[in-house]
Amino acid sequence: MQLYSAAPSPFVRKARVVLLELGLSDQVEIVEAMGTPINSSNMPVDQNPLGKIPCLVREDGPSIYDSRVITRYLNDKAGGDLYPTCDRQWETLTLEATADGIMDAAVLMVYEKRVRPDELVYMAWINAQWEKISRTLDAVEDRWMDHLSGSLDMGQIGLGIALEYLDFRHEDRNWRVGRDKLAAWQAEFAKRDAMQATQPTA
Numbered sequence: 473m474q475l476y477s478a479a480p481s482p483f484v485r486k487a488r489v490v491l492l493e494l495g496l497s498d499q500v501e502i503v504e505a506m507g508t509p510i511n512s513s514n515m516p517v518d519q520n521p522l523g524k525i526p527c528l529v530r531e532d533g534p535s536i537y538d539s540r541v542i543t544r545y546l547n548d549k550a551g552g553d554l555y556p557t558c559d560r561q562w563e564t565l566t567l568e569a570t571a572d573g574i575m576d577a578a579v580l581m582v583y584e585k586r587v588r589p590d591e592l593v594y595m596a597w598i599n600a601q602w603e604k605i606s607r608t609l610d611a612v613e614d615r616w617m618d619h620l621s622g623s624l625d626m627g628q629i630g631l632g633i634a635l636e637y638l639d640f641r642h643e644d645r646n647w648r649v650g651r652d653k654l655a656a657w658q659a660e661f662a663k664r665d666a667m668q669a670t671q672p673t674a
Contacts, residue, residue: 474529475542476505476516479673482575482637483539484526489629490543492666494550500528508587540568543626554626563619567612567627574608574634577601582641602645605638613651620657632661640672 475491477484491497505525507515512523519535520527527537528545536545547554556564581601585593612620612631620628635658638647648655661667 473500473531474503475500476519476525476527476529477502478504478506478525480640481525482579482633482672483572485633485637485670485672486539486630487526487528487542487546488670489633489666490546490554490626492669493554493624493629493664494546494552496546496550509583510587540572543629547626554624554629556625560619560622560625564625564627567616567619567625568630570608570612571627571630571634574605574631575637577604578634578637578641602642605647609647609651609654613654617653617657620654628661632658632664632667636662636667637672 475484475487477488488502491500503516505515505527507513507523515523515525516527516529516535517523519529520537522537524537526539526542527535528542529535536542544555546552555561578601581598584598584601588594616631620631622628635647635654638645
């Protein structure tokens with residue numbers, strides 16, 4: 473299999489962390505692909521017509537894409553338990569979607585400055601994305617700590633990656649302020665071997 477990848481992408485990192493956690497890394501070749509929403513010339517458009525990564529090229533079927541599809545596929549392939557089948561599954565899926573929403577908003581903030589000409593950058597848009605992130609982190613601090621203290625699942629992986637992406641791209645906004653429980657959880661989660669091995673780079 474081949475995984476189209478870019479080191480800065482939090483969505484790619486989800487797939488790479490899952491590969492490590494499930495012991496599948498030796499079955500997947502990492503193929504570098506970089507692009508932006510307005511330049512997909514170096515993206516896997518033949519495998520994913522949307523021109524987005526991650527994209528997983530399989531030997532036993534068509535390529536699959538969207539990080540949640542890929543991680544679910546890898547979990548099933550390995551017989552893993554990152555997506556529990558008990559009542560906890562709905563919490564796991566919701567927390568993963570929450571983490572992806574944080575990543576979406578954080579990436580949009582980056583693109584607003586990176587892709588638009590300086591005179592067209594809309595700060596109200598950037599600040600609105602951060603408000604979404606901030607509101608969501610408050611909700612996680614208030615409602616999700618019991619889940620985060622449970623056994624490893626895809627919701628935890630997604631959130632751990634989302635928080636480190638905030639450090640990577642938006643360190644100046646300091647998401648930890650007023651969220652001591654979440655900050656303590658993240659500091660411990662970041663010690664996992666799979667997280668250490670997939671640190672984002674510019």
